[in-house]
Amino acid sequence: MRYDAAIIGAGADGLTAAATLATAGLKVVVLERSARAGGRLSTLEFHPGHFASPFTDTVTEVPPAIARALNLKLRAAPALPAPLRADRHGALARAFSEAVETRPSGALARWLAAPAPSWPGEALATQQLAAWPELRESASMGRALDLELAGSALALLSLPRAEALSGGLGALGEDFVRAAEAAGAEIRLGQEAVEVVIAEARAAGVALADGGRVMAGAVISTLDLKQSLMSLFPRSALPARMLEEARNWRMAGASARLLLALKRPLRRETPLLLAADDQARAAFRRGVLPMTPSLRLDPVSRRDASLAPPGAATATVTLSGIPHRLFDGGWTQEKRTALAARALLRIEKALPGTVATITGVRVVTPPDMEALLGATAGDLDGGNLAPDQMLSLRPGPRTALPGFYLGGRSTQAGALGTGAAGFAAAAALMAEGAR
Amino acid sequence: MSERAAAIVIGAGIGGLVASAYLARGGVHTLLLEAREQPREPAEALIALDARVISELRLLSRGLVFTHRDLPLAVQGEISFLLGRDLHAASATLSKFSDADALTWPRYRRTLMAEARKLRRWWWTMPEEERPDLGWSAGARHAFQRLCLMGADAYLGARFETPALLAALLWDASAGGFSVNEPGSALALVWRAAQEMEGRQAATTVARPGSLVMALTKAQTMAQFRPKARVTQIVTRAGGVTGVLLADGSEIETDHVISSLLRARTLRLAGFPETEARIGEAQILLRLRSGFHASSAARHILVSRPDAHIDAHEAARAGRIAANLPMEWVMLAPDLIAVTARPVPAPLKTEGRARVAAQAVMALSRALPGVAEALTGVEVHLRPGRASLSDLLAPPVSRITTPIKGLLLAGESAEPLPAISGRAARVAARLVLSH
Numbered sequence: 001m002r003y004d005a006a007i008i009g010a011g012a013d014g015l016t017a018a019a020t021l022a023t024a025g026l027k028v029v030v031l032e033r034s035a036r037a038g039g040r041l042s043t044l045e046f047h048p049g050h051f052a053s054p055f056t057d058t059v060t061e062v063p064p065a066i067a068r069a070l071n072l073k074l075r076a077a078p079a080l081p082a083p084l085r086a087d088r089h090g091a092l093a094r095a096f097s098e099a100v101e102t103r104p105s106g107a108l109a110r111w112l113a114a115p116a117p118s119w120p121g122e123a124l125a126t127q128q129l130a131a132w133p134e135l136r137e138s139a140s141m142g143r144a145l146d147l148e149l150a151g152s153a154l155a156l157l158s159l160p161r162a163e164a165l166s167g168g169l170g171a172l173g174e175d176f177v178r179a180a181e182a183a184g185a186e187i188r189l190g191q192e193a194v195e196v197v198i199a200e201a202r203a204a205g206v207a208l209a210d211g212g213r214v215m216a217g218a219v220i221s222t223l224d225l226k227q228s229l230m231s232l233f234p235r236s237a238l239p240a241r242m243l244e245e246a247r248n249w250r251m252a253g254a255s256a257r258l259l260l261a262l263k264r265p266l267r268r269e270t271p272l273l274l275a276a277d278d279q280a281r282a283a284f285r286r287g288v289l290p291m292t293p294s295l296r297l298d299p300v301s302r303r304d305a306s307l308a309p310p311g312a313a314t315a316t317v318t319l320s321g322i323p324h325r326l327f328d329g330g331w332t333q334e335k336r337t338a339l340a341a342r343a344l345l346r347i348e349k350a351l352p353g354t355v356a357t358i359t360g361v362r363v364v365t366p367p368d369m370e371a372l373l374g375a376t377a378g379d380l381d382g383g384n385l386a387p388d389q390m391l392s393l394r395p396g397p398r399t400a401l402p403g404f405y406l407g408g409r410s411t412q413a414g415a416l417g418t419g420a421a422g423f424a425a426a427a428a429l430m431a432e433g434a435r
Numbered sequence: 436m437s438e439r440a441a442a443i444v445i446g447a448g449i450g451g452l453v454a455s456a457y458l459a460r461g462g463v464h465t466l467l468l469e470a471r472e473q474p475r476e477p478a479e480a481l482i483a484l485d486a487r488v489i490s491e492l493r494l495l496s497r498g499l500v501f502t503h504r505d506l507p508l509a510v511q512g513e514i515s516f517l518l519g520r521d522l523h524a525a526s527a528t529l530s531k532f533s534d535a536d537a538l539t540w541p542r543y544r545r546t547l548m549a550e551a552r553k554l555r556r557w558w559w560t561m562p563e564e565e566r567p568d569l570g571w572s573a574g575a576r577h578a579f580q581r582l583c584l585m586g587a588d589a590y591l592g593a594r595f596e597t598p599a600l601l602a603a604l605l606w607d608a609s610a611g612g613f614s615v616n617e618p619g620s621a622l623a624l625v626w627r628a629a630q631e632m633e634g635r636q637a638a639t640t641v642a643r644p645g646s647l648v649m650a651l652t653k654a655q656t657m658a659q660f661r662p663k664a665r666v667t668q669i670v671t672r673a674g675g676v677t678g679v680l681l682a683d684g685s686e687i688e689t690d691h692v693i694s695s696l697l698r699a700r701t702l703r704l705a706g707f708p709e710t711e712a713r714i715g716e717a718q719i720l721l722r723l724r725s726g727f728h729a730s731s732a733a734r735h736i737l738v739s740r741p742d743a744h745i746d747a748h749e750a751a752r753a754g755r756i757a758a759n760l761p762m763e764w765v766m767l768a769p770d771l772i773a774v775t776a777r778p779v780p781a782p783l784k785t786e787g788r789a790r791v792a793a794q795a796v797m798a799l800s801r802a803l804p805g806v807a808e809a810l811t812g813v814e815v816h817l818r819p820g821r822a823s824l825s826d827l828l829a830p831p832v833s834r835i836t837t838p839i840k841g842l843l844l845a846g847e848s849a850e851p852l853p854a855i856s857g858r859a860a861r862v863a864a865r866l867v868l869s870h
Binding site: 125126146148149150151247248250278281282285286386387388392393 | 577580581584585586589593614616617618619742745746749752753823824825
């Protein structure tokens with residue numbers, strides 16, 4: 001059986017690509033390594049009766065057109081200042097239009113090409129996040145940014161943050177699955193792609209870990225750039241420049257999470273933000289656990305009662321600037337406990353009495369994110385949001401290998417919206433088919 | 436009735452001396468005002484002294500003596516080694532630590548020089564001329580955009596693996612007050628290479644102490660030198676210069692003022708409130724007793740780890756002096772050592788100056804035992820500056836001109852990155868002469 005497209009990864013991007021292609025009448029299969037679809041859009045019962053999303057509470061907004069097409073149920077995200085909103089929309093539109101654009105080919109065409117107009121949002125590449133006091137907390141959450149350095153303002157493009165109406169991000173994931181299935185896409189769980197099959201200098205299918213093969217006219221990988229190019233191909237299969245780009249692509253997860261089951265609701269209704277001290281960034285660079293980590297305590301069950309049993313509460317703590325690799329070895333149980341203890345100590349100081357109400361804690365570290373999501377170094381952004389890795393300098397959906405597309409967070413649209421990269425990859429694939 | 440001069444040059448540093456030499460040569464009645472008794476001698480190795488200034492002002496026949504040309508780079512980190520101009524010899528040295536680095540070195544140097552040659556058009560192009568990148572291919576423009584937005588740590592980190600080598604090479608990227616992980620710092624690295632190329636045959640040279648000032652003083656004998664004349668105000672009327680006010684209360688009328696002071700200081704004298712940079716570099720001059728026999732013909736870089744640059748930048752921004760301040764030292768004469776340490780907070784108070792000097796002496800004692808005992812005098816100067824990417828890409832004339840008609844800049848801050856060059860002074864003098 002031969003498919004028109006095989007999609008690697010059943011996260012928001014993979015499912016959006018599947019829904020888009022299947023709606024257009026293509027025969028689509030989605031291959032997912034784990035036993036459930038949704039990727040980071042998941043909700044976990046981490047303690048009896050207590051539910052939370054393990055990786056993040058919110059995701060970058062799904063572009064409204066995609067949310068409508070897939071019939072997603074989303075809580076309205078707080079509005080961005082108008083210029084930022086325009087930048088974001090402009091950059092997304094640019095990413096989509098470049099995905100379907102015919103490229104000039106050949107040296108002469110490149111030479112004659114007029115200078116490309118700059119991308120909307122490019123001005124942020126020389127601005128500081130510190131200049132946006134009202135937005136910097138949410139833009140820097142779960143990251144390791146120096147707010148005072150030029151270019152840190154690019155993190156603003158990952159705003160606004162969206163969440164599910166009810167049931168945590170897992171419910172949003174189910175919406176995506178439903179949309180893909182309703183369109184006619186096939187989702188195969190527990191099937192790990194290990195290699196892209198190349199035939200006649202074109203991507204022609206996917207080899208699976210169990211020895212099976214899925215043949216397809218085109219392949220979309222929603223894995224990050226490093227995984228896509230360095231783990232799905234034998235070394236000699238890709239042009240050296242592509243491999244070099246993947247090797248030099250910088251990824252560093254910096255986010256850790258605590259999921260807290262509480263006997264009774266917190267006294268606060270809004271998130272509590274505790275900033276890091278000035279040693280925290282140096283600790284991150286050195287691979288040391290910060291003594292006073294930057295954290296955001298979010299009483300999630302205040303907004304979504306389905307996340308906790310009646311009378312009890314669920315809260316999440318998102319820690320920023322947590323190194324993926326520790327200088328003195330792995331993330332042992334002791335270090336996980338130490339991290340949780342330091343975070344809880346800070347919370348107890350700010351909200352006395354909180355710790356006594358905790359009935360259950362789950363710690364999620366950057367290596368956990370890597371193991372569970374497959375994100376290199378636990379990086380949820382698909383690559384550092386540095387100026388030389390954003391906008392036009394992020395890879396587009398097309399690659400040098402015909403029939404092979406990138407549709408994950410590492411791509412241009414991936415940094416700008418949830419599901420957007422999958423949509424861009426599907427659009428690029430269809431544009432090629434149309435030619 | 437007050438005094439009148441056709442042109443006034445403020446500050447008898449190298450920039451001031453070069454400007455007044457050109458003005459006097461052009462037959463303009465020029466007054467060179469200096470707050471001290473003597474012109475100030477540069478206390479550093481010369482990386483960017485303009486070859487045209489040397490030949491046009493006939494400095495070599497007027498007594499300028501280079502004691503060393505083409506100083507190799509001495510890396511003094513965890514491991515120590517010397518890198519000279521000979522690419523093969525440098526490769527052989529590096530192969531002791533890393534084969535990959537040894538292979539990369541010649542290619543890196545050639546790429547850096549190729550990029551530097553491209554930048555020279557950014558040095559010369561006048562605002563009314565066409566964009567310097569006109570005629571570049573789309574690919575070249577894309578590569579240049581990436582270079583501009585890249586941090587030097589990523590630029591070099593993609594190429595080299597030996598930490599000591601990385602740490603030393605990053606030194607140049609922190610010139611001008613960049614943090615080595617912010618956009619613009621990779622470009623700073625290339626600008627430094629471009630400035631070095633201006634020395635034509637000699638990348639980094641050392642002049643015999645006093646000989647440059649002596650040669651320049653001879654070159655500007657036709658200009659009137661007035662020591663102990665501190666300028667307290669640049670008098671303007673209707674947006675144009677009309678004269679300067681001295682500390683003794685006297686006023687000198689003129690239509691043209693060339694200032695070799697820093698941009699911010701100059702504009703403040705003219706009544707323009709301009710904020711001064713909060714960080715800078717410390718130049719420490721160590722005078723030794725004459726019996727101290729040591730000689731070293733190298734540009735020594737003392738940086739413990741690549742991270743030390745970022746640590747020091749964070750500390751300086753917070754108003755602190757880092758514990759492991761990156762430094763460079765050059766022996767100007769057997770009894771004179773110039774140390775540059777950066778970044779440090781600005782302004783640097785007496786206590787801060789003492790701490791920086793103490794760190795320099797301690798660091799140097801490891802390389803040159805006995806330095807502390809041989810010390811007869813220490814001077815610490817602060818060169819404030821915090822450049823941004825847009826400064827590096829601004830047309831050169833915008834660094835030399837000011838919002839005030841007739842007021843031009845000729846000092847180190849009129850160069851793309853602060854350096855003793857004479858180039859800006861030459862252009863400023865020509866602008867005055869063309870009136």
